[in-house]
Amino acid sequence: MWLTRVISNKPKIDNNKALVFDEKALTTCFCRKARRKEKEGTDSSSSGDSKLYLEATVLERKLPEMDMRILVDLPAGLDYNEWLASHTMALFDHVNLVYGTVSEFCTASICPDMTGPGQKTYLWFDEKGKKTKVAAPQYIDYVMTFIQKTISDENIFPTKYANEFPSSFESIVRKIVRLLFHVVAHLYAAHFKEVVMLGLHSHLNLTFAHLTALHHRFSLIDPKETEILKDLEVALHLSGECAEAAANNNDKLEDTEKSDECRTQSTEDTSGDNKS
Template identity: 35%
Template sequence: MTRAQRPKRSPTPTSATFPPAEMLPPKPLSPTTVTPPKPLYLSSPFVEAALVNGNFKTIVMLPKYVDIMEWVAVNSGCVSSVFDFYTNLNEFYGVIAECCNQQSCPKMSAGPALNYTWISQDRKSVHLAAPTYIDYVMTWVQNLLDDDNTFPTKAGQEFPQSFPSTVKHIYRQLLRVFAHIYHSHYHQILHLRSEPHFNSLFAHFLAFGREYELLEVKDVKGSSSAPVGIGQLWEAWQQMGKLEG
């Protein structure tokens, strides 16, 4: 009789029997958070570019013997007024308007996750292409500035009681135009080498708005889920001493 042969066992695996490391399947990479690139307007030297050195508060303070309503509205010789901000912003936008069209700017964007909506006549929020939105804003503001009942131009004529709320609404809409230009067209501002002028205009606008309570911080910074791109610029200028906290 012959002894039945036992089945052969596989050898105990050792490091010598494993395939070399280069032959093993690659390990899955752990997910990494991709940090978006910093916007140009927050990058040096562009964030420092300005025509004015020091704090902008010094040029927005109410002069003696000047009526605050006229200072905020429009006054020949004033360096600060809603009329001046509108006029200068409109000129800047006019220079880059050909780059802001239905194809390049289908929405009024002001941040990676923020698109402004327009309130229609039936009180509904509607998305508009940026050039359409900005045209609506500029036309609306121009009509208000031309309305003698809203912005009186005759000596002794009283400002309406609704004037402060009207100016705040104008300021909020002009801020949105600034925000869109910074978010979508700052590279064109750089191409024109106009960043010191545009930065100075916007810093002046912010300082004036905060000095006379025309601008809410929430409008500048947005929400945590939809931040306004220029909110970081405002904070950077505060740290640099250009704007008050």
């Protein structure tokens, strides 16, 4: 039932090859802003203060010529929920892929808190609404487990003919996209150095650009949450794309509402959504 996944050219990593990193060259690349503390247990989120991801040498993104507005714009006559499902699946795959490559550097001792840039701390809200402070790897495990379970649920992400999306589908997507944003924020704040070492920064930048464009097109995340990576949005020249998309957002959504009854379901109350 879903569309073909939006981005299919995932980075290929040869697990049979030993990866050898030149620490001195990497330090020079970052203008000596990235010296990792050797002591195990040091909170690596402190490296986020230097914002290595804003260095000119790492601002490339995979498929730089791609206009993200076109990527996320809802084609005429296409089901709104179907479109959101396709993009949500693609984003989950790519965030999961990038995090998986650096997960060995994200441990409870290195990342005792789930942080984003500027020492932003995310708390996990369980099914009963209880908030808990957990280490970053535990938080991300909760996120990925929740998303995997959700997208595998036929009652939420239907794949069989005649099965309908639930009326709360958009609110569920909002939660998923927001949680993926938290993971992306942590990658930039705490593990961007490792991402660069693996040569995956252009893929992470493209994933961020995709998530940002989707958010701006359909207003999926509270702007207060995305503010922490606003500087990266500007550095990657996404602001112009997003501003124009936002300017056209109301008109296009109005057209969609007239042609697709599913769009009316997206106004369901989202008060039950976990917020971190």
